[in-house]
Amino acid sequence: MTKTALVTGASAGFGQAIVKRLVSEGYQVIGAARRMEKLQALQEEVGEDLFFPLQMDITDTASVDQALASLPKPWQTIDILVNNAGLALGLEPAYEADFTDWMTMINTNIVGLVYLTCQILPDMVKRDTGLIINLGSTAGTVPYPGANVYGASKAFVKQFSLNLRADLAGKHIRVSNIEPGLCEGTEFSNVRFKGDDDRVDKLYQGARAIQPKDIAETVAWIASQPAHVNINRIEIMPVSQTFGPQPIYRDEN
Ligand SMILES: NC(=O)c1ccc[n+]([C@@H]2O[C@H](COP(=O)([O-])OP(=O)(O)OC[C@H]3O[C@@H](n4cnc5c(N)ncnc54)[C@H](OP(=O)(O)O)[C@@H]3O)[C@@H](O)[C@H]2O)c1
Numbered sequence: 001m002t003k004t005a006l007v008t009g010a011s012a013g014f015g016q017a018i019v020k021r022l023v024s025e026g027y028q029v030i031g032a033a034r035r036m037e038k039l040q041a042l043q044e045e046v047g048e049d050l051f052f053p054l055q056m057d058i059t060d061t062a063s064v065d066q067a068l069a070s071l072p073k074p075w076q077t078i079d080i081l082v083n084n085a086g087l088a089l090g091l092e093p094a095y096e097a098d099f100t101d102w103m104t105m106i107n108t109n110i111v112g113l114v115y116l117t118c119q120i121l122p123d124m125v126k127r128d129t130g131l132i133i134n135l136g137s138t139a140g141t142v143p144y145p146g147a148n149v150y151g152a153s154k155a156f157v158k159q160f161s162l163n164l165r166a167d168l169a170g171k172h173i174r175v176s177n178i179e180p181g182l183c184e185g186t187e188f189s190n191v192r193f194k195g196d197d198d199r200v201d202k203l204y205q206g207a208r209a210i211q212p213k214d215i216a217e218t219v220a221w222i223a224s225q226p227a228h229v230n231i232n233r234i235e236i237m238p239v240s241q242t243f244g245p246q247p248i249y250r251d252e253n
Contacts, residue, residue, distance in 0.1 A: 008084050011031070020216065076128060131176070135215075136177045137157075172227065180237075208238055
């Protein structure tokens with residue numbers, strides 16, 4: 001039987017690449033996002049048979065409910081949930097950050113991800129099968145200046161993924177957290193820097209960053225593991241990115 005995947009954030013970046021990859025593997029894929037025109041363009045590219053565009057705003061529980069209720073029967077049983085939709089807003093220190101940006105990150109990266117999981121997981125448990133793949137970040141482990149709420153939201157995603165594993169003990173449902181470092185070819189930094197394209201270009205210049213297809217490859221690899229294998233966490237960085245020293249700022253005496 002054809003398996004069904006639901007990929008959030010399918011209108012851009014990783015989500016789009018994950019959709020294409022899973023469709024090429026023979027999954028039927030529901031792609032969710034707010035921008036329906038982008039999902040429809042993706043549908044034109046991958047075809048109607050294995051792709052279903054689903055408009056939803058994951059920060060709005062009513063929108064998620066409505067979207068899930070609108071799925072036609074053959075698309076209602078979700079075998080793989082890829083919780084990919086998410087964003088960073090700003091890179092200012094916490095004392096200069098915009099509280100509205102913080103709430104948007106919390107409502108998208110945490111509340112949205114948790115709400116969708118809460119809606120999909122019970123049916124997986126009833127069928128005793130399923131796979132949830134969350135998109136965390138190295139920012140959920142490695143602190144850096146300006147990551148404040150974004151990094152904390154991804155630390156939540158990491159621990160939520162591990163705690164799901166604890167709750168699912170004895171059941172045949174798998175949970176993985178993919179934790180990428182610097183990636184280009186997505187809208188992530190354009191969103192973070194609010195359209196400051198020069199800043200975006202400078203960030204990626206010469207960095208040979210991770211590409212969306214690398215993340216799609218990782219998703220496909222996790223999904224292709226034998227049913228008894230769970231990839232708990234997988235951290236991926238470009239070779240150009242590594243760890244910094246722990247600086248000590250000294251007071252002038
Ligand atoms: N790129 C990186 O460097 C990087 C590194 C580590 C982790 N990540 C994580 O990977 C995931 C994907 O990032 P990306 O780089 O592919 O970013 P992206 O190109 O900006 O794509 C983000 C996707 O999330 C969707 N989205 C945002 N808010 C939403 C909402 N309220 N409701 C529904 N969908 C929403 C967007 O669709 P609409 O705008 O159409 O709704 C878009 O499809 C994110 O969770 C991000 O934190 C990215």
